[in-house]
Amino acid sequence: MTGVDSVKWKLVIASNILDIRDGTHDSPKYHSEGVPLVTSKNLKGGDIDFSSCNFISEQDHKKISKHSKVDAGDILYAMIGTIGNPVLVGAYDFDFSIKNVALFKQADNSKICSKFLLHFLQTDIVKWQFKKKTRGGTQKFVSLKNIRNLQIPLPPLAEQQRIAEILDKADALREQRKQSIALLDKLLQSVFLDMFGDPVTNPMGWEVAKLDTQVITNPKLDKTKLSNNLNKITSFVPMSSVSDIQQCVTEYEMKPLKEVIKGFTTFEKSDIILAKITPCFENKKLAFLSNMPTPIGFGSTEFHVFRVTNKEIIKPIFLKYILKQDYFFKVGKFKMRGAVGQRRVPIDFFKNFSLILPPLEIQNQFAHIVEKIEAQKALQQAQLKQLDNLFGCLQQKAFSGEL
Structure with missing residues (x-):
């Protein structure tokens, strides 16, 4: 439609x-x-x-x-x-x-x-x-x-009301599925806090280090190595493809290198991207690029990029759950700079954060739990996508007078 x-x-x-x-x-x-x-x-x-x-x-x-x-x-x-x-x-x-x-x-x-x-x-x-x-x-x-x-x-009011009632019932089914996914997200957050405690106050007394000693922020890509193959297809992530609800990339666009090699943010598979501009930052647009289809990718210039330097010390999935804590978004919005509508949180705000470093064995246990729950989420999201498609068909019929 x-x-x-x-x-x-x-x-x-x-x-x-x-x-x-x-x-x-x-x-x-x-x-x-x-x-x-x-x-x-x-x-x-x-x-x-x-x-x-x-x-x-x-x-x-x-x-x-x-x-x-x-x-x-x-x-x-x-x-x-x-x-x-x-x-x-x-x-x-x-x-x-x-x-x-x-x-x-x-x-x-x-x-x-x-x-x-x-x-x-x-x-x-x-x-x-x-x-x-x-x-x-x-x-x-x-x-x-x-x-x-x-x-x-x-259409006549009676017809409007009939259409609204049908779409309300269909939308309620989608909402139930969204709530199921949200409950799984809350479960993961609860598991994280049970295993590691609040990463800001560190009640469990884990070893700590400045984030920028363990994580490269906004890493640069040597583009000279790519210049001989500009027709090669690579992953592209616009801001609209990062879900603030699911905190993942909902769809990777595939583009030739020559279209994106200049003027965009670069990242690699297993990096974490986080929106830096208002209101996307406050909306918690964050994603772990574990399933990116190509080794390198490009995206909006309004992303900060985080890359773990040593995966024997910190797991990328653990870092994602550190960065998705409310602390960063509540405090980060007061650190923003720039004019109204173009305010951005500076990367230094993250660099100076004291990062907890629990033993890798415990991080691996958490990663295993995440994998299981994410598999359940994937099933729920597939069902939600089907419901979204059905709802879209209903909308099309409703407003073209065929319902």
């Missing part, structure tokens, strides 16, 4: 049936407590992640709310970075403000079902309409004007 040509119902301009606004364009002062400020990076998996929100004053919140007050039943839509991720706002017992987020509010004479609109905003039809209108380099964004001009199919 691509453009609006596949839709059989009457198409309407979004602003003709909805009240569409955006959040503040200002950068209010942050405080240690106060009112949460929800931005594009806080919209995840159909929900709002308040745990990573900054806080603003009540005064700034009231000022923002004059233009963009959020109510239960509204829909939020990320306008910058990872565009989309629509969220239907539930009933909260606290207020919050928004920034870099579009706000869909029902008009007085409502002609569209909120759940129908939510599902529509997740489709390729919407992505196709915004594709040529999206601007920006590293940080993509879509304007409020373009969102207001979005074309929406408008």
Whole structure:
């Protein structure tokens, strides 16, 4: 499913049936407590992640709310970075403000079902309409004007509700599978802490060393050795291929060396990559490249790369679980440098970290447990992919009037 040509119902301009606004364009002062400020990076998996929100004053919140007050039943839509991720706002017992987020509010004479609109905003039809209108380099964004001009199919309300109910049931099956995968991730994190303790406070008293004595950060590649075979196919990892939920590369792109040898980050199989730019860093985009199909690869310039120097001292999978601890993401965001929207965590923040070094035998035991649980995750992820494909087919039929 691509453009609006596949839709059989009457198409309407979004602003003709909805009240569409955006959040503040200002950068209010942050405080240690106060009112949460929800931005594009806080919209995840159909929900709002308040745990990573900054806080603003009540005064700034009231000022923002004059233009963009959020109510239960509204829909939020990320306008910058990872565009989309629509969220239907539930009933909260606290207020919050928004920034870099579009706000869909029902008009007085409502002609569209909120759940129908939510599902529509997740489709390729919407992505196709915004594709040529999206601007920006590293940080993509879509304007409020373009969102207001979005074309929406408008079947009768009863038909909208029927479609929404069918898609809700199908989506619930996907959500159950995602929760199963998340539980396996929590199990691994629990096993890690049971075996090694908190790597920051080191309650078990393991030997420690500075990270940069055991790990090469952002290693360089001698590209002169590759110049004689520029047509050779190699792995390529765009930022979008790193899952912030599964913390792995979901799909490697295969490209000839001549297309990627200049202007990209380089890495090797079994390296670990971590996003350094906001909001990808805060979203915990991290991956262990154990299954990369080629010995070397290339990817986004917004990755930091970590390579273990001696695998008889530290296992790469152990290092991955060190780097995925909340400490790095909570403290790292305060170490970021650069302008708003282009802030990056410097590599020195990681280099100076005191790395625990448990005996290799215990690390191997942990690696064996990881291997078993990852095999279970792989089965769950394969089933989730099937459900995603089925859901995509349902969406296509639903919004082309064939359901």
